[in-house]
Amino acid sequence: MSPSVSYLRRPEPAPAEAPAPVALRLQGVERSFGDTPVLSNLDLDIREGEVVAIIGRSGCGKSTLLRLLAGLDQANGGTLSWRGAPLSQRIREIRLMFQEPRLLPWKRVLDNAALGVDRQLARAALAEVGLGEREQDWPSQLSGGQRSRVALARALAHSPQLLLLDEPLGALDALTRSSMHRLIERLWRQHGFTLVLVTHDVSEAVTLADRVILLDHGRIDLDLNIELPRPRSPTDPRLVAYEAALLERLTGEERDGADAGASITSIEPASIAI
Amino acid sequence: MASPPSQQSRSLSAAFELIVPWLLPLLLLAAWELAADRGWLSARVLPAPSAVIEAGWRLTVDGSLPHHLWASTQRALVGFAIGGGLGLALGFLTGLSRTASQLLDTSLQMIRNVPHLALIPLVILWFGIGETAKIFLVALGTLFPVYLNTYHGIRNVDPQLIEMARSYGLRGPSLFWQVILPGALPSILVGVRFALGLMWLTLIVAETISATDGLGYLAMDAREFLQTDVVLLSILLYALLGKLADLLAKSLEHWWLRWHPAFQSKRNR
Helix, strand or coil: CCHHHHHHCCCCCCCCCCCCCEEEEEEEEEEEECCEEEEEEEEEEEECCCEEEEECCCCCCHHHHHHHHCCCCCCCEEEEEECCEEHHHHHHHEEEECCCCCCCCCCCHHHHHCCCCCHHHHHHHHHHCCCHHHCCCCHHHCCHHHHHHHHHHHHHCCCCCEEEEECCCCCCCHHHHHHHHHHHHHHHHHHCCEEEEECCCHHHHHHHCCEEEEEECCEEEEEEECCCCCCCCCCCHHHHHHHHHHHHHHHHHHHHCCCCCCCCCCCCHHHHCC | CCCCCCHHHHHHHHHHHHHHHHHHHHHHHHHHHHHHHCCCCCCCCCCCHHHHHHHHHHHHHCCHHHHHHHHHHHHHHHHHHHHHHHHHHHHHHHHHCHHHHHHHHHHHHHHHCCCHHHHHHHHHHHHCCCHHHHHHHHHHHHHHHHHHHHHHHHHCCCHHHHHHHHHCCCCHHHHHHHHHHHHHHHHHHHHHHHHHHHHHHHHHHHHHHCCCCCHHHHHHHHHHCCCHHHHHHHHHHHHHHHHHHHHHHHHHHHHHCCCCHHHCCCCCC
16 A cells, blocks of 8 residues: 555554454354354354455345344354354444444434434434534434435444444435445544445445455455445446446346356456556 | 415415314204294204204203213213223234234134124113113224224334334344334324224113113113203204314324325425
8 A cells, every 4th residue: 555545544553563463253154044054164264354345146145144243133154253252142242234224203303323323422423424513403304315324323333343244225316325435434433343245236346445355145255355445436447347247247247147257256456457 | 386375365264274174064054943943944853953953052051961061071081991992902912913814813803793782782781771781882983993003003114114124233122112003003094093083982872771860761761851962062062072082083193193295285295
């Protein structure tokens, strides 16, 4: 990374010199519903402060994986640990932002953000997402993007160490989405939490993530580092190249079955630099 | 509205909205008065509204109307408090616990399907014709609408919201007060409004069968002496009391459900 953009990083030692310790470790995780295996023998390590995007086609198990990480579902086998302890013991450090905002319509914005925490913390979190002025409004008075931001503030108020996002921006228009991307990136830099994001949007994945993991039939098909400085421009040709390669991998599977594109195990940034 | 209405026209239209529901009753009343005045209607069949008001005044002055009114209101409120409270408690129990719902719901549904007024002979055998019988009937009449709507209200709380609240650390009482009860409240209030209607209905029947005071007694007593004006008066009073109870329930709805888009006035939006 060039020095000119170093201020954009979190105030932590650059991971290039001393890699951050592994925070989240999944070993041999299995999950099946009836006879249908959804996740099979999944191993995954995620480092402290890393942003990981999990992509894949519908039914690839990405949402199931996120629900396991959030403690909303239990694995049939394998172990999940967070900072050395079983995940379930430290679930308070983990917060999930759902696919829908899931605001309580009978609580004002402030009380929604203060769910399970002190109002002072909620007030600070609302200010961070730029909704300090709307704390006395009802959720029904907010736009879709504002509701998502309240949901984000609600998660932030708990000071999560691991923040999970389950396609939280799927229902938003393109403009609101990209401003949400900038907001999420800014909050990640300020708070330094580990971020795991499930998305079906490849461009969202490469914009936000340090690492993109492609799930296919419950297995990790591709684990790709996105080595681009932040903030990333959606028009950056390298980013576009990453996106194209990932898309090809995704659609290639659809076309020719699981074997197509199997030779690609990583995409060298050098090969796509223009 | 295409153009933003001025302050004046807005208050005018508000006043209009307030008057419209009362136009038809007022018109009917005027026609009735006219018909009685011209002798088209015999006073034995339908005395003029003025005569009804006169009877009301007479009975108020001699103190019997306030006495009967209070007797009825007391029965209504005590019966509703017992029946509604029991319905609410049972609804919470079966709504929150699957075991309780399996144990109780079928029995409650069976009892619900017996028209409670059909129990009058039995109730008289049990309790005689005293206060207990009337309060029992009112309680029975109001129990089921509140029970059913509480049960369904709780069962229909969005499971996604409950899942979210659990994952944000809410458990037990705080989950109930912050998520389940407010989520079930719209449905519970519908039950309360139904129950209030049934409360008056049950009371009038109970009071016409056996009572020494109350509005139903007033009407039955007046019938024996062919005082059609007093009979009409007590019927009108029932209508008014029913409307009053409904208004009360509506204002509770407006306050408790003020978060609901359907209950937000245009000014607040």
